Amino acid sequence: MTGNPGAFQNDTEIWDAASSIALSHVSGEPSVSITNAMTVDVEDYFHVSALAPSIHRDSWASRESRVVGSTQTLLAIFERFEVRATFFVLGWVAERYPQLVKDIAARGHEIACHGHSHRLVYEQSHEEFHKETLRAKKLLEDVTGSAVLGYRAASYSIVRKSLWALDVLVELGFAYDSSIFPVRHDRYGIPDAERAPHRLPTPGGKVIVEWPLSTARVLGFKIPVSGGGYFRLLPYWLTRRGLNSINRDEARPFIFYLHPWEIDPDQPRVSANWLSRFRHYTNLDKTEARLQLLLREFRFGTTRDGLAQLGLLSANN
Numbered sequence: 286m287t288g289n290p291g292a293f294q295n296d297t298e299i300w301d302a303a304s305s306i307a308l309s310h311v312s313g314e315p316s317v318s319i320t321n322a323m324t325v326d327v328e329d330y331f332h333v334s335a336l337a338p339s340i341h342r343d344s345w346a347s348r349e350s351r352v353v354g355s356t357q358t359l360l361a362i363f364e365r366f367e368v369r370a371t372f373f374v375l376g377w378v379a380e381r382y383p384q385l386v387k388d389i390a391a392r393g394h395e396i397a398c399h400g401h402s403h404r405l406v407y408e409q410s411h412e413e414f415h416k417e418t419l420r421a422k423k424l425l426e427d428v429t430g431s432a433v434l435g436y437r438a439a440s441y442s443i444v445r446k447s448l449w450a451l452d453v454l455v456e457l458g459f460a461y462d463s464s465i466f467p468v469r470h471d472r473y474g475i476p477d478a479e480r481a482p483h484r485l486p487t488p489g490g491k492v493i494v495e496w497p498l499s500t501a502r503v504l505g506f507k508i509p510v511s512g513g514g515y516f517r518l519l520p521y522w523l524t525r526r527g528l529n530s531i532n533r534d535e536a537r538p539f540i541f542y543l544h545p546w547e548i549d550p551d552q553p554r555v556s557a558n559w560l561s562r563f564r565h566y567t568n569l570d571k572t573e574a575r576l577q578l579l580l581r582e583f584r585f586g587t588t589r590d591g592l593a594q595l596g597l598l599s600a601n602n
């Protein structure tokens with residue numbers, strides 16, 4: 286599972302590297318002066334929304350958990366590249382593996398909140414969302430002894446009809462959110478949402494800092510280049526070109542995300558419809574090598590530091 290850094294394991298990785306070098310002449314070298322945000326949504330393969338119809342949540346506790354091992358692999362990779370990242374940890378995971386959360390924090394990474402149950406925000410009532418988000422935030426703060434400032438919803442489920450959730454986040458003391466995806470998708474997205482990090486007025490008249498998942502204009506199209514399935518499914522050169530255009534043409538940082546299960550090709554297979562299988566299982570064996578290419582080419586830090594540099598979070602947050 287852990288690749289030898291610098292070694293290519295198959296033809297696709299060589300192609301990724303070759304196309305990346307070839308395209309550097311077209312799109313320019315990535316800017317190293319801008320620090321982008323590296324984020325990880327810490328959950329197991331069986332928490333994923335795309336597989337939810339095939340995996341009842343009552344079965345979670347009895348399934349083989351792989352989140353600790355894959356997260357430790359990511360920690361080792363980040364250490365090798367001297368990158369500090371933000372880990373949005375699911376409360377369900379923190380409750381069972383508090384030592385993992387301590388390990389992440391001890392290595393200097395930011396701990397943020399990915400909710401407790403991985404239920405979509407727009408499928409919860411205000412009261413349910415308030416209760417489970419508070420539970421997850423308190424749990425993470427008790428384990429680490431530090432305030433948790435950031436939130437990311439399960440499957441980016443803060444959409445137009447669930448913007449009310451932002452008021453709950455402010456009420457619970459979160460300083461920023463990173464749940465809004467300015468794309469069209471069957472489960473999430475606000476296609477015309479602001480793309481850059483910004484202060485977002487909430488429906489209740491408050492303000493929260495929002496760092497939307499990154500999209501870029503490539504070849505005339507707005508493409509989600511910020512990670513996850515897009516990182517696994519799109520050719521590396523396209524991701525690179527999109528991210529490079531955010532840094533160079535728009536002169537601002539991007540936010541990148543991935544999940545521990547995305548670097549775990551040996552995870553148990555779950556039967557699901559073809560679209561979910563395609564989204565979940567394609568290129569699991571290539572992601573770790575692609576991530577190392579990305580870490581070599583771009584500069585990364587935590588979301589919190591990135592927002593502070595942009596003047597959106599005060600230094601004493």
Ligand SMILES: [Zn+2]
Pocket residue numbers: 326328399403438439440
């Ligand atoms: Zn998630």
